Amino acid sequence: xxxxxxxxxxxxxxxxxxxxNGMQLLYVYWPKHLMFCxxxxxxxxxxxxxxxxxxxxxxxxxxGHPDSEKxxxxxxxxxxxxxxFTPDPASTLIDSGIDHKSMLTVTTPGLEGIRGSAS
Amino acid sequence: xxxxxxxxNLKDKYQYLTRDMAWEPTYQxxxxxxxxxxxxxxKITDWSQWEDPFRLTMDAxxxxxxxxxxxxxxxxxxxxxxxGHQNITDARYVNxxxxxxxGVSPLExxxxxxxxxxxxxxxxxxxxxxxxxxxxxxxxxxxTQQHAMSHYNKHFNGLHDAAHQHDRIWFLSVPKSFFDDxxxxxxxxxxxxxSFSFEYVLTNxxxxxxxxxxxxxxxxxxxxxxxxxQSDEARxxxxxxxxxxxILEQHEDNVPIIQRWIDKWFWRGFRLLSLVGMMMDYMxxxxxxxxxxxxxxxxxxxxxxxxxxxxxxxxxxxxYQDVANAxxxxxxxxxxxxxxxxxxxxxxxxxxxxxxxxTWLSEKYPETFDKYYRARFExxxxxxxxxxxxxNNTLPQLCQVCQIPVIFTEKDDPSVFxxxxxxxxxxxxxxxxDGCCDIFKNEPEKYIQxxxxxxxxxxxxxxxxxxxxxxxxxxxxxxxxxxxxxxxSPDHQRWLDIKGLKPLQxxxxxxxxx
Numbered sequence: 001x002x003x004x005x006x007x008x009x010x011x012x013x014x015x016x017x018x019x020x021n022g023m024q025l026l027y028v029y030w031p032k033h034l035m036f037c038x039x040x041x042x043x044x045x046x047x048x049x050x051x052x053x054x055x056x057x058x059x060x061x062x063x064g065h066p067d068s069e070k071x072x073x074x075x076x077x078x079x080x081x082x083x084x085f086t087p088d089p090a091s092t093l094i095d096s097g098i099d100h101k102s103m104l105t106v107t108t109p110g111l112e113g114i115r116g117s118a119s
Numbered sequence: 120x121x122x123x124x125x126x127x128n129l130k131d132k133y134q135y136l137t138r139d140m141a142w143e144p145t146y147q148x149x150x151x152x153x154x155x156x157x158x159x160x161x162k163i164t165d166w167s168q169w170e171d172p173f174r175l176t177m178d179a180x181x182x183x184x185x186x187x188x189x190x191x192x193x194x195x196x197x198x199x200x201x202x203g204h205q206n207i208t209d210a211r212y213v214n215x216x217x218x219x220x221x222g223v224s225p226l227e228x229x230x231x232x233x234x235x236x237x238x239x240x241x242x243x244x245x246x247x248x249x250x251x252x253x254x255x256x257x258x259x260x261x262x263t264q265q266h267a268m269s270h271y272n273k274h275f276n277g278l279h280d281a282a283h284q285h286d287r288i289w290f291l292s293v294p295k296s297f298f299d300d301x302x303x304x305x306x307x308x309x310x311x312x313x314s315f316s317f318e319y320v321l322t323n324x325x326x327x328x329x330x331x332x333x334x335x336x337x338x339x340x341x342x343x344x345x346x347x348x349q350s351d352e353a354r355x356x357x358x359x360x361x362x363x364x365x366i367l368e369q370h371e372d373n374v375p376i377i378q379r380w381i382d383k384w385f386w387r388g389f390r391l392l393s394l395v396g397m398m399m400d401y402m403x404x405x406x407x408x409x410x411x412x413x414x415x416x417x418x419x420x421x422x423x424x425x426x427x428x429x430x431x432x433x434x435x436x437x438x439y440q441d442v443a444n445a446x447x448x449x450x451x452x453x454x455x456x457x458x459x460x461x462x463x464x465x466x467x468x469x470x471x472x473x474x475x476x477x478t479w480l481s482e483k484y485p486e487t488f489d490k491y492y493r494a495r496f497e498x499x500x501x502x503x504x505x506x507x508x509x510x511n512n513t514l515p516q517l518c519q520v521c522q523i524p525v526i527f528t529e530k531d532d533p534s535v536f537x538x539x540x541x542x543x544x545x546x547x548x549x550x551x552x553d554g555c556c557d558i559f560k561n562e563p564e565k566y567i568q569x570x571x572x573x574x575x576x577x578x579x580x581x582x583x584x585x586x587x588x589x590x591x592x593x594x595x596x597x598x599x600x601x602x603x604x605x606x607x608s609p610d611h612q613r614w615l616d617i618k619g620l621k622p623l624q625x626x627x628x629x630x631x632x633x
Contacts, residue, residue: 003562004305006158013546013567015574025577027516027549029536035495037457038515038524039538043577061513066498081540081547101547103516103540118534119495 017100022046024100026093028058031107032118033065039103050096051089058106067111079105133174138167141244153242159305162370166243169365173354175252184259191263191347198340199270208336209404210614211605213275216268216341217467218398219329220278222294224268225285227261229298230254230313237306249358253314256351267344275610277466277601284466287581288594289572290394290458292522296569297391301384303565308380310362316384318352319359320425323417324392326352328399328407335405360425367432374433379561385437386554389446390521396451397458400480401472409483414447439554445530448484452492453526459499460511463598464590468605471500491533508604514573519548519566520555527551543567 003009017024024046029039040061044053054073062068078085080096081103088096098104113119127135144152156163197203207213231254238250265281272278285291301312330345366373396410408416426436437443455469462469472480477496480488499509515524516538529537539550543563550556559566575581582593590596605611 001561003564004159006155006305009564011564011568013544014569015571015578016546019578021579023577025574029516029538031535034491034528034534034536035456035498036511037453037460037526038517039536040513041516041573041577042513064509064511099547101549103538103547103549113494114498115494117491117494119491119498 015101020100024093026053026098027101027103028061029103029105030062030071031105032111032113033062033067035065035114035119036062044093046094047092049090049092050087050098053093054087054089066114067108071108071111073106073108077107077109079107129174132176132179133171136176136178137171137248138244141247149242153240155240155306156242159307160376161307161366161373163243163366164369166241166246168368169243169245170361171245171249172357172361175354176248177252180252180255184255187347187350188259188263191343192266194343195266195270195340198343203339204271204274205617206337206339210275210610210617211402211468211470212332212336212338212404213271213610214277214467214469214605215329215332215398215402216271216338217277217281218394218402219341220265220268221281221284221288221291221466222394223325223329224261224264225282225291226294226298227257227264228282229295229302231257231261233298233302233309233313236302237309240306246362250310253355253358256355260348260351263344263347267340270340274613276597276608277468277610280595281466283595287572288466288596289461289464289576290523292570292572293394294391296522297387300387300565307366307376310359311366311377311380312384312387314355314359315363316381317359317388318355319363320385320422321388321392321418322352322356323421324413325395327417328395328410328413331407332399332403335407336403363429364432367429367434371433378434381434382438383558383561386439386443386552386558387521389443390523390551390555393450393454393523396447397454400451400483401455401476406479410451411447411483414444419444438557439552442530442552442554446527448487449491449528449533452480452484452488453528456492456495457515457524457526460509461515462603463510464586464594464596465602466594466596468602468608468610470605471496471503487533503604503606510603514576516549517571517573518551518555519569519571520558521551522569522571523551525549525551 015025020043022045023043026042026044027039028042030036040058042057042061044057048056051074058073059068062071062073074087074089078087080098082105085097085104150157204213234250234254234257238247238254241247241250268278285295298313301309304312326345326348330342333339333341333345363377366377396414399407399410399413422436426434458465459469459471477493481493502509515526517524525536525538527537529535537552539553539556541548541550541556541560543559544567546567548559548567550559572581576589581589583589587598590598590602596602600609
């Protein structure tokens with residue numbers, strides 16, 4: 001369906017990648033760790049390697065959680081926009097198929113959150 | 120018109136001062152005078168069927184409201200002269216007022232603008248007058264709320280710039296975008312959204328918690344505002360029900376349109392009320408009732424009866440009502456956890472519940488609190504007491520429609536976020552629920568333009584690249600003074616001084632004052 005308006009209605013998306021000054025958005029969800037109240041929204045360079053992303057952005061974001069030291073993110077189970085995904089630490093984000101406003105889900109088996117409560 | 124008696128009865132006066140003020144245009148077409156009345160597809164065959172149960176007219180309105188406000192302001196004066204702020208239960212309570220002043224009072228102003236606009240757009244005189252009077256109510260409420268709470272601004276931090284903050288602070292885009300969505304809709308959708316879904320179906324869940332919360336916590340100024348506004352609110356609620364029945368009775372083609380709006384605005388209202396839920400369960404030192412109990416009484420019971428009554432028009436209860444009902448046991452905990460971890464960017468303080476409050480939460484939420492939330496709260500409490508108060512150092516993913524971070528969980532599995540995503544014209548969009556995703560799919564052009572605070576910060580449109588600059592320069596929040604942890608904050612210290620209690624001494628408490 002589309003908007004019901006009094007005249008012709010045209011709108012531009014406010015969050016096109018061009019508006020992010022060469023960067024792009026990336027969301028990351030770490031299931032069973034809902035102490036972080038929502039998936040992270042990160043600003044990333046498209047040509048950043050996946051390994052650098054994990055070390056420089058994901059690990060600091062997750063550092064406040066007691067499970068973070070035990071989390072082996074690179075060898076965890078990944079989903080990219082809901083599909084199975086095998087990361088290559090040396091490949092860039094964009095070459096890995098991670099485009100603007102993509103969502104990564106990273107499950108770390110065995111880590112069930114604070115006192116096993118998915119927190 | 121010829122006036123036979125000096126004193127008119129109410130019915131005649133209403134007729135003269137509302138319906139008889141209108142006329143049939145002769146040298147302009149009706150649709151040119153009321154250009155917004157047609158495009159939504161709502162069919163009105165006979166405006167004279169509009170009933171105004173209160174038959175309120177402007178002359179009576181001025182007289183009655185002036186008397187009410189004279190009394191109201193006498194109490195505000197007495198409250199200020201007697202240092203009424205010293206008699207509240209605890210200074211943590213003031214944070215509920217900060218939330219109200221920046222989150223709700225500006226909505227009253229937005230409602231004033233909305234009703235002033237639609238009060239021009241209906242060709243029926245009865246509807247026009249009802250909307251105009253409600254517009255004035257909303258403006259008065261916005262003003263009197265600010266006056267009721269202004270005394271607190273002299274004694275506590277964070278109340279200094281609510282209107283500016285409403286337009287800018289990340290979480291205030293939730294209430295703001297709610298009203299922007301309604302105000303940018305046509306006049307009939309606006310009334311369905313605000314008069315019916317918000318004022319009639321959900322307003323008790325906003326007003327009762329805040330006003331009873333004020334009463335339970337010794338805040339006489341805000342309680343008095345609540346009493347003063349009560350007669351107006353009763354009128355708004357009645358109007359809300361009349362509006363919907365009137366539209367439904369006018370034409371059967373209106374039914375599916377109204378149903379879609381009810382589905383949309385129930386869901387939007389339910390999401391918005393998450394803020395009230397956390398206020399009730401976490402920000403009131405003396406608690407009125409739990410959010411779940413309030414939802415049961417004011418939505419499940421009252422709303423249930425309402426939708427049973429509307430069945431004869433072909434209206435069913437709102438879509439995803441079952442999801443909302445199940446969420447009553449979760450949303451307040453999820454919302455408070457969110458504000459707790461992003462308290463460096465809020466205009467009020469947050470804290471972890473004290474032990475007896477945790478016990479209360481366990482009792483009120485036997486199915487959910489201990490199982491899903493206690494562990495993280497106890498962990499944060501321990502961290503804070505050991506000098507490592509937890510703040511989330513990244514920004515959260517926001518829902519494209521309600522603009523709340525994607526914090527809510529699945530109805531059937533509360534350990535999993537209910538995240539949804541779709542692609543629309545090559546762009547990816549993310550949502551907190553099927554409810555919000557459906558709203559987007561119905562009118563994608565409207566929501567692709569959403570001013571999402573997290574994305575705006577990342578685009579560089581909020582004054583700076585780091586949280587401190589955005590918070591201080593763009594939001595006008597004094598970082599670490601107006602917000603962050605309550606314990607050890609200047610507000611907390613001041614409260615201890617007022618009560619003649621010893622200031623806190625332990626190192627860990629001091630550190631948290633930032």
